[in-house]
Amino acid sequence: MxxxxxxxxxxxxxxxxxxxxxxxxxxxxxxxxxxxxxxxxxxxxxxxxxxxxxxxxxxxxxxxxxxxxxxxxxxxxxxxxxxxxxxxxxxxxxxxxxxxxxxxxxxxxxxxxxxxNGVTSALAAAASLTVSLTHRDFGVGGVTFVTAHRQDHSAPDWATLAAAGTTLAIYMGLNRVDEVADGLLAALPAATPAAVVACASTSAERKLVTTLGALAADCRAAKMPAPALILVGDALGAAVGTALPAERAVA
Missing domain, CATH: 3.40.1010.10 (Tetrapyrrole methylase, N-terminal domain)
Known part of the structure; x- marks a missing residue:
């Protein structure tokens, strides 16, 4: 019954x-x-x-x-x-x-x-930046969604993730931005485009477009609030209104 x-x-x-x-x-x-x-x-x-x-x-x-x-x-x-x-x-x-x-x-x-299903923050962040996370002109073959905040508090294998050649969409990484950046720099150039979008799609939204080498310092300088989504990869070089890696912009 x-x-x-x-x-x-x-x-x-x-x-x-x-x-x-x-x-x-x-x-x-x-x-x-x-x-x-x-x-x-x-x-x-x-x-x-x-x-x-x-x-x-x-x-x-x-x-x-x-x-x-x-x-x-x-x-x-x-x-x-x-x-x-x-x-x-x-x-x-x-x-x-x-x-x-x-x-x-x-x-x-x-x-x-x-x-x-709902719109995940990585896609909302990309829309805010007006970039394609799989932009074929940059040879990007995919997107990797990863959390920096594991249940056991261990860190992902950032070097392996970086070596995959995909755009990285990093959730819950703002409080560990130094660790994230250092891990990725083991496999990626410091000039790799990066961006952070906080409170994506809301009235409190803030955007930071930078490079991987400057990511941690720029997040601190801009006092980026949580929740925030970190994006790293060549596709971010197409962010509207920026000319990476020569300049950085905060909105």
Whole structure:
């Protein structure tokens, strides 16, 4: 016999601009009974869910936040009450959004899960800079999405990542920018174009276009705020209004 459990939707709210929500996300939110919302999501997303109870479960680096286990148990509890739960995450839930853990947990507890994709911050950052991350004139054959903040606090193999020849989209790297830059400089020239976009797509957005060799110092000088996305690679040389590596620009 089929159980009477509700359902959990893992919804990507995009990088911050609510106009980047998909039509599907808006439709699902409208039917939600409960919104479980991350800290980086604009609270105004609740207007798309007029009948929903809103539960904030902020997770910001360096700040006190709800434990992952608590969030999972919270979703399970509401779903077992027969409710439609919308777990709303910044960016795309499948990109460093802990969706894998939540899917596994909920599925193991007999709760149906579906995912609604959102615009991930790397793409929002590229749009802000008006650059293609796979610009064929620069011989770029792909994009590598990587986090600088691993669960065990270890660092990625930056030299190997750099040697792949792809544009690097580095999430959660601002607080480790010296380590990131030093690791990449082991395999890339200091003149390699780089950029940082903070709070992409929002009114607080800031952009820094620089070179890998100057990346850490320029981030400090510009006091770039988090959350920020770091992009490194030759494709960044096409950033509008810059002539890299001869000059750097902060907006």
């Amino acid at each position: 089929e159980n009477a459990y509700g359902k959990v939707w893992l919804i990507g709210a995009g990088p911050g601009d609510l106009e980047l929500l998909t039509l599907k996300a808006a439709r699902v939110l409208e039917s939600a009974d409960v919104l479980v919302v991350d800290a980086l999501v604009d609270p105004a997303v609740a207007r798309f869910a007029p009948k929903a109870r809103v539960v904030t479960t902020g997770k910001r680096a360096g700040c006190r936040s709800a434990p992952q286990d608590f969030i999972q148990r919270l979703m399970r509890r509401y779903a077992r009450q027969g409710k439609t739960v919308a777990r709303v995450k910044g960016g795309d839930p499948l990109m460093f959004g802990r969706a894998g853990e939540e899917i596994a947990y909920l599925t193991a507890n007999g709760i149906a899960v579906e995912v609604v």
